[in-house]
Amino acid sequence: xxxxxxxxxxxxxxxxxxxxxxxxxxxxxxxxxxxxxxxxxxxxxxxxxxxxxxxxxxxxxxxxxxxxxxxxxxxxxxxxxxxxxxxxxxxxxxxxxxxxxxxxxxxxxxxxxxxxxxxxxxxxxxxxxxxxxxxxxxxxxxxxxxxxxxxxxxxxxxxxxxxxxxxxxxxxxxxxxxxxxxxxxxxxxxxxxxxxxxxxxxxxxxxxxxxxxxxxxxxxxxxxxxxxxxxxxxxxxxxxxxxxxxxxxxxxxxxxxxxxxxxxxxxxxxxxxxxxxxxxxxxxxxxxxxxxxxxxxxxxxxxxxxxxxxxxxxxxxxxxxxxxxxxxxxxxxxxxxxxxxxxxxxxxxxxxxxxxxxxxxxxxxxxxxxxxxxxxxxxxxxxxxxxxxxxxxxxxxxxxxxxxxxxxxxxxxxxxxxxxxxxxxxxxxxxxxxxxxxxxxxxxxxxxxxxxxxxxxxxxxxxxxxxxxxxxxxxxxxxxxxxxxxxxxxxxxxxxxxxxxxxxxxxxxxxxxxxxxxxxxxxxxxxxxxxxxxxxxxxxxxxxxxxxxxxxxxxxxxxxxxxxxxxxxxxxxxxxxxxxxxxxxxxxxxxxxxxxxxxxxxxxxxxxxxxxxxxxxxxxxxxxxxxxxxxxxxxxxxxxxxxxxxxxxxxxxxxxxxxxxxxxxxxxxxxxxxxxxxxxxxxxxxxxxxxxxxxxxxxxxxxxxxxxxxxxxxxxxxxxxxxxxxxxxxxxxxxxxxxxxxxxxxxxxxxxxxxxxxxxxxxxxxxxxxxxxxxxxxxxxxxxxxxxxxxxxxxxxxxxxxxxxx
Numbered sequence: 044x045x046x047x048x049x050x051x052x053x054x055x056x057x058x059x060x061x062x063x064x065x066x067x068x069x070x071x072x073x074x075x076x077x078x079x080x081x082x083x084x085x086x087x088x089x090x091x092x093x094x095x096x097x098x099x100x101x102x103x104x105x106x107x108x109x110x111x112x113x114x115x116x117x118x119x120x121x122x123x124x125x126x127x128x129x130x131x132x133x134x135x136x137x138x139x140x141x142x143x144x145x146x147x148x149x150x151x152x153x154x155x156x157x158x159x160x161x162x163x164x165x166x167x168x169x170x171x172x173x174x175x176x177x178x179x180x181x182x183x184x185x186x187x188x189x190x191x192x193x194x195x196x197x198x199x200x201x202x203x204x205x206x207x208x209x210x211x212x213x214x215x216x217x218x219x220x221x222x223x224x225x226x227x228x229x230x231x232x233x234x235x236x237x238x239x240x241x242x243x244x245x246x247x248x249x250x251x252x253x254x255x256x257x258x259x260x261x262x263x264x265x266x267x268x269x270x271x272x273x274x275x276x277x278x279x280x281x282x283x284x285x286x287x288x289x290x291x292x293x294x295x296x297x298x299x300x301x302x303x304x305x306x307x308x309x310x311x312x313x314x315x316x317x318x319x320x321x322x323x324x325x326x327x328x329x330x331x332x333x334x335x336x337x338x339x340x341x342x343x344x345x346x347x348x349x350x351x352x353x354x355x356x357x358x359x360x361x362x363x364x365x366x367x368x369x370x371x372x373x374x375x376x377x378x379x380x381x382x383x384x385x386x387x388x389x390x391x392x393x394x395x396x397x398x399x400x401x402x403x404x405x406x407x408x409x410x411x412x413x414x415x416x417x418x419x420x421x422x423x424x425x426x427x428x429x430x431x432x433x434x435x436x437x438x439x440x441x442x443x444x445x446x447x448x449x450x451x452x453x454x455x456x457x458x459x460x461x462x463x464x465x466x467x468x469x470x471x472x473x474x475x476x477x478x479x480x481x482x483x484x485x486x487x488x489x490x491x492x493x494x495x496x497x498x499x500x501x502x503x504x505x506x507x508x509x510x511x512x513x514x515x516x517x518x519x520x521x522x523x524x525x526x527x528x529x530x531x532x533x534x535x536x537x538x539x540x541x542x543x544x545x546x547x548x549x550x551x552x553x554x555x556x557x558x559x560x561x562x563x564x565x566x567x568x569x570x571x572x573x574x575x576x577x578x579x580x581x582x583x584x585x586x587x588x589x590x591x592x593x594x595x596x597x598x599x600x601x602x603x604x605x606x607x608x609x610x611x612x613x614x615x616x617x618x619x620x621x622x623x624x625x626x627x628x629x630x631x632x633x634x635x636x637x638x639x640x641x642x643x644x645x646x647x648x649x650x651x652x653x654x655x656x657x658x659x660x661x662x663x664x665x666x667x668x669x670x671x672x673x674x675x676x677x678x679x680x681x682x683x684x685x686x687x688x689x690x691x692x693x694x695x696x697x698x699x700x701x702x703x704x705x706x707x708x709x710x711x712x713x714x715x716x717x718x719x720x721x722x723x724x725x726x727x728x729x730x731x732x733x734x735x736x737x738x739x740x741x742x743x744x745x746x747x748x749x750x751x752x753x754x755x756x757x758x759x760x761x762x763x764x765x766x767x768x769x770x771x772x773x774x775x776x777x778x779x780x781x782x783x784x785x786x787x788x789x790x791x792x793x794x795x796x797x798x799x800x801x802x803x804x805x806x807x808x809x810x811x812x813x814x815x816x817x818x819x820x821x822x823x824x825x826x827x828x829x830x831x832x833x834x835x836x837x838x839x840x841x842x843x844x845x846x847x848x849x
Contacts, residue, residue, distance in 0.1 A: 044176060050276075053403070059202075060326045067262075070171050082151060083444045084114035084115065084116045084496045085114060085115065086087070086113065086114050086115070086148070086443075086667050087109070087111055087112070087113065087115045087148055087149065087150045088106055088111060088112065088143075088147035088148050088149060088545070089111050089143065089147055089148075089149040089150070089181075090107075090109055090110070090149070090150055090152070091141070091149050091151040091152070092104065092151075092152045093152070093154070094153050094154045094156070095154050095156060095559050095703045096157060096224065096407075097132075097159075097206065097224065098132050098154075098156060102807065103127065103152060104152075105178060106126055106127055106130050106842060107123035107124075107152070108122060108123055109123050109150070111730075115150065116381075120138055120150075121500075121739075122137060123138075124136055124709060127152075127154070131157070131186070131187050131189060132157060132578075133154050133155060133156055133157060134155045134156070134157050134188050135154070135155035136152060136153070136154050136155075137153040137154075137653075138150065138151070138152055138153075138253075138327070139151050139153070140387075142739060156187070157187035157188055158170065158185055158187070158188055158218075158220070158224055158225055158226040158272075158301070159185065159186065159187060159188070159224065159225045159226070160182060160183070160186060160187070160225070160226060160227075160228060161184065161185075161221060161225040161226065161326070161646050161699055162184055162227050162228075163182050163184065163227065163228040163229070163230070164227075164228075164229050164230070165177055165180070165181065165200075165229075165230045166229055166230065166231050166232065167231055167232035167233060168232055168234070169234060170207075170209065170234050170237065171204065171209075171234070171605075172202070173620060175199055175203065175233065175689075177204065178228075179196055179199030179200045179202075179203055180196040180199070180200075180230065180421065180834070181195070181196065181227065182196065182215050188218070188226055188228065192417045192792070193648065196216070196230065197215070197216055197230070198213050198237045200214045200232065202451065204232075204234065206277045207237070207275070207276065208237040208238045208274065208275030208277070208279055208307075208316070208364070208499045209234055209235055209236070209237050210232065210235075210238050210277065210309045210316075210806045211235030211236065211642065212232065212234050212235050213232070213233040213235070214230065214231070214232050214233075215230070215231050216228055216231075217229045217231065218231050218785045221654070223685075225261065225530070236314055237275060238275050238277050238307075238314055238315065238316040239272060239273040239274060239275070239314060239316065240262065240263070240264045240265065240273040240274075240316055240317070240318050241263050241264055241265060241273065241315040241316065241317060242264055242317045242318070242319075242352050243257050243260075243263075243264050243318050243320070244269060244317060244318070244319045244321050245263070245319075245321075245322060246319065246320070246322070246324055246430065247303070247313075247321055247322040248322055248324060249324060249325065250297075250324055250327075251295075251324075252392075256288065257290075259283075259288060259291035259344075260283040260287055261279045261282065261283060261287065261289055262275075262276070262279050262283050262289065262318065262671035268560060270813040271616055275307065275316060275318070275814050280305060280318070283396045284299065284300075284302040284305055288300070288320075288322070289301075290369065291368070292324065292325075293369035293370075294368050294369050294371075295324045295327075295366065295368070296327045296328045296329065296366035296367045296368070297324050297326070297327055297388045298324050298326030298367070298369070298397070298399070298407065299323075299326065299327065299407070299567075300322065300323065300324055301322065301323045301325070302320055302321070302322055303320045303321040303322065303323055304320075304540060305318065305319065305321075305339050306318075306319045306321075307319075307613070309438075311369055317650065319502075326407040327366060327407065328367045328399065328407045328408065328409045329363050329364060329365055329366055329367060329401065329402075329406060329408055329409070330353075330360065330363075330366075330367050330405065330408070330409060330411065331363065331402065331408035331409055331411070332355065332366040332410040332411045333350065333352070333355050333360075333411045333412070334410070334412050334413075335347070335412070335413045335415065336412065336413070336414055336415070337414050337415040337416060337417070338415045338417070338784065339417060340383070340386065340388065340417055341382070346379065346413070346415075349374040349375050349378050349379045349382070350375060351368065351371035351372060351374065352365050352367075352368075352371070352411075353365055353602070358538065359487075361632065363402060363406060363408060363414070367397075367409050372395070372397075372411070373405025375425055376393055376395050376413075379393050379413070380393050381453060381454070381695070383417065384452075384453040384455050385452045385454050385455075385741065385821075386420075386450065386452070387420040387421050387422065387450035387452070388417050388418055388419075388420060388421070389418075389421045389451050389453075389478070389487065389625045390418030390419060391415065391416065391418050392415075392416040392418070392420065392444060393413055393414075393415055394413070394415075394416070395411070395412070395413060395414075395815075396411065396412040396413075396414065396415040397409050397411060398410045398411075398412075407541065408823040419485050420450060421450075421451045421485060421486050421487050422449060422450050422451060422483075423445060423446065423447050423448065423450075423451055423486065423487060423488075423489060424447065424448050424481035424486040424487060424488050425447060425481065425489070425674075426443060426445070426446075426447055426484075426488075426489045426490075426491070426642070427488065427489065427490040427491070428439070428440070428490075428491050428493070429490060429491070429492045429493070430469075430492050430494050430495070430748075431493055431495065431580070432492040432495050433468075433526045434466075434468050434469075434493075434495065434523060434524050434526045434527075434528070435496050435527050435528075437555065438466070438468075438523075438526070438527060438528040438578055438768075439463055439466070439493070440718055441489065441528075441552065442459065442461065442462035442463045442465070442466060443459040443462065444458055444459050444462065445458075445459050445489070445721065447525065451478075451487055456476060456478070456489070456503050457692065458642075459476070459491075460473065460475065460491070460643075460693075461474055461643070461691055461693075463491060463493065464642070464643070464693065465641075465642060466523075466528065466644075467492040467498065467644065467645070468493075468495065468498055468522070468523050468528075469494055469495060469496060469498065469709060469773065470494045470495075470496045470684070471491070471693075471776040472692070472693045472694035472776075473491075473493060473494075473693075474492050475692040476489055476490060476491045476492075476692075477489070477490040481496075490546070491647075497626070498522050498523045499519075499520065499521035499522075499523075500518065500519075500520050500521075500557065501518070501519055503761040513823065515595065517533075517534075517535045517536075518532075518533065518534050518535070519532070520532045520533070520534075521532040527552075528551055529548070529549065529550050530543070530547075530549040530551075531543070531546070531547070531548050532546070532547045532548075532551075533546050534546075542566075542567070542568045543563070543565075543566075543567040544565065544566045544567070545563065545565045545567070546563065546564045547563035548561070548562050548563075548639070549561040555592070557591050558588065558589065558590055558648035559588070559589040559599070560586070560587065560588050560589070560688040561585075561586070561587045562584070562585075562586055563584060563585045564583075564584040565581065565582070565583060565584065565607075566582045566584075567580065567581045568580045568581075568671070573821045578615045579609065579610070579611050580609065580611075580647070581607055581608070581609050581720070582608050583605065583606050583608060583629075584605065584606060584607075585603060585604070585605035585606075586604050586605075587601055587602070587603040587633075588601065588602050588603070589601045589602075592636065592638075595638075597638055597639055597640050598637070598638040599636075599637050599638075600634070600635070600636055600637075600671045601633075601634070601636075601637065601656075602632075602633070602634055603631075603633040603634075604631065604632055604633075604634070605627050605629075605630075605631040605633070606628070606630050606631070606817075607628070608626060608627070608628050608629075608753065609624055609626075609627045609628075609715065609716060610624060610625050610626055610627070611624040611625075611717070614827050618625075624667070624715030624716075627628070627667035627668075627714065627715050627716070628643040628665070628666045628667055628801070629660055629661070629666050629667065629695065629716055630660065630661065630664040630665050630666040631658050631659065631664070632658070632659045632664060633656060633657065633658045633659070634656070634657055635654060635655060635656030635657070636653075636654070636656075637652075637653070637654045638652070638653045638654075639651075639652045639653075640652070641680060643693065643697065643773065644756070645771045645812060646771070646776070646779040647678075647680045647699070647701070648682055648693075648697045648699045648773055649680050649681065649682050649699070650678060650680055651677065651678060651679045651680065652676075652677070653676070653677045654674070654675075654676045654677075654709055655674075655675055656673070656674045657673050657674075658671065658672040658673075659671055660672065660719075661711075661714075664711065665700075667714050667715060668711075668712060668713050668714035668715070668716050668719075669711050669712055669714070669715075670709055670710060670711030670712055670713050670714075670719075670811045671709070671710045671711055672707070672708070672709050672710075672719065673707065673708045673710075674705075674706075674707045675704075675705065675706045675707070676704070676705045676706075677703070677704050677705075678701065678702070678703045679701065679702045679703075680699050680700070680701050680702075681697040681699065681700045682697065682698070682699055682700075683699060683700055683702075683770070684697075684698050685698065686698075696772055696773070696774055697772070697773045698770070698771070698772050698773075699706075699770070699771050699772075699773060700769075700770055700771075701764065701767070701768070701781075702766075702767070702768055702771075703765075703767040703768075703769075704765075704766050705730070705763075705764070705765045705766075706762070706763065706764050706765075706796070706798070707721055707763050708728075708761065708762050708796070709761040709762070710761075710793065715762075715779040717759055720759035720760065720761060721741075721759065721760050721761065721762065721763040721789050722738055722758055722759055722760070722789065723735075723741075723760075723763060723765070723787055723788065723802075724736055724737050724738055724739040724740045724787040725737035725738075725739075725820065725840075725842060726819070726842045726843075726844045727844065729787070730763055730765050730787060730789070730803065731765075731777050731842075732765065732785050732787045732804055733785050733804050733806060733808070733821045733823030733840070734785065734803075734804025734805065734806060734823030734824050734825035734826070734828075734839075734840050735802065735804060735828065735840060735844055738758045739828075740787070740788060741757060741758045741789065742757065742760040742789055742790055742791040742795070743757060745802065745828060745829055747828070747829060747830060747831055747836075748831070759789075760789035760790050760792075761790070761791065761792050761793060762789070762791075762792060762793045762795065762796045762803065763788065763789045763790065764787060764788055764790075764797075764798040765785070765786070765787035766786045766787065766798075766801070767783055767784070767785050767786075768783070769781045769783040769784070770782050770783045776812070777811060777812040778809075778810070778811055778812075779809070779810040780807075780808070780809050780810075781807065781808050781809075781810075782806070783805065783806060783808060783821075783823075784803070784804070784805045784809050785803070785804040785805070785823070786801040786802065786803045786804070787801055787802060788800055788801050788802055802825070802826075802827045803825075803826040803827055804824060804825050804826065804840075805824055805825050805826070806820055806821060806822045806823035806839075807821070808820065808821035808822070808823075809821075817841070817844075818843075818844070819842070820841075820842070820843055820844075821841070821842040821843075821844075822839060822840075822841055822842075823839070823840050823842060824836055824837065824838070824839050824840075825838060825839075825840060
């Protein structure tokens, strides 16, 4: 009897009805079951499974839903095959009707099992995160491979790359059999290059030109400079369309602005693309009425001082022509909130309301309101310090300016955090202090969390100095002796041209008072190879005592006395004729006033430092020299913004603008103490002026012969002026990058002092706090250099410095 077969595959369901007609029994050319309306449904005597290895026959038959000795039609077989494919265990199923030798009728399932997915991997990802790519793959290891999911994974990875601008990316999947019925799947990614935006197009911008809108976005087209790559980044585009552009338009009174769509039109042949943005600018809103309600602690008149627009009742306000500025409005709310926070109202809420309305003549107006919920005044209950395993708690508490029992003040909290950071004993950035309710639910407890870092340094090795030649050094320094904030320093340098021994000790709080003291002893012998300065030997010491000025925390008065013995020999004949000295003495009394509010040390990001110091040398004190010295120095730092971090509590990359102004004057005769006179140029000796050689700036002007190899008595002056403007980026507590502009000059006498006659230099620099101490590298351009004939010869100069430069 002929055997009639029926082939059923998951891709051939349309042909299933015709194929199943072969189940009719007893005909060489059977008639389809759907045409045999009057014939009975055949009964299957036996069910047989062939080709299975991993899945047992009973499991297959149970999943099919068929049973022997029951009538079976084509619908039953259709449902059975569908159920088996849904199990996900099979790649192919062949169903055939077979007559057995004993004449019984059997239905045979010939199956091809899917291999088990043992493992899958992604290969070739470099520009995008491998984790982001893997998130697009939903395959499950240890189960039969699902090739539909493989294709979906390919499409998902491809979509991810296109979303990030990689329109030439190619994604493929390869199955690697392992020889035991299993398979491994590898997704290969050829990323290609990211498409570059060559042009930004705007549609619907009737009030502002495209160039002005592009400045408000972080997505920019490629340009002339190397950093203007025009890379396409979907996340940046999303941020531009959802945040930056709407915010920019809101600052110009258009509160209803919308980006209706953004389209990237790539050209895969050139790797370029055009980004098209369709916008709806909306109407311009002007400022209408304004009111304040709910305020009790501060009067309405006081709060009106924070209102960013013309005050109600003034002609400008009543005219209805003032354009609403969202940025100014939000900034005013922040300042108003800080007013309450700084007066103990930490639970205060300022609820702003912006209500749109149509005014006379169809003008679009916004009525503004501040609703104030002041809450209760909170005082500081307790201040907890956690994590100080080495530093004594008293040292930290001395830096905290917000005390228990005082009304909570956010500005003082921030300042306390900055003061603790300035100690330099803890890892940076420190976590912001915790402000939590106390047991009574009204007052607050403050918790400062610190993590100790290694503060002491021991360094030794070889040194090479431009001014002192080859030598060795041994240094011991501990800024937190005994965990009490006391500083000890021992420095010993030795070599052919140098033997320098320095020992100093500083106690910032003698017997836990606010009186400080520093004692230093030194014995130094230096043979200068720079500028032919000769050999100098100095032996002596210094004592300095400091007191708070009128009880101020940041201003101190210092009194000092120093005694030293100098011997100077060798050097150029010109220098010896003026400064030759053997066993000369210098007796000095000094007085200085220092105010320092800088934060973020050692690279300040805010605050100021002002130092006024005077010295009296010789005279009634005795000694070889008889002169008076006055030094003035001020440094100002203004924050420009941050990238990352936690706002007022620091962290991230911090940008700062700095201004330094210094001047010095000497009255009288310094005698042989030429090191007390002023020289300008370079960074190794005297007053720094980057872009110029050492000693090249003299009271007689620029000297191209003096720098680095020759210094004369005429190179030194009794007055100087130096100024620096710099814009810097503080990457962390140890790395600082900057661009600078220096200007300065040195004068023969204080009478010749003229801060308008200056030599100029500009450039870029980097500073690093290393185990050997601060290291600075600067590249400066001297604008006012001349050659030996007096012709302008501006040029670049590299400067390297090892030592304190803040």
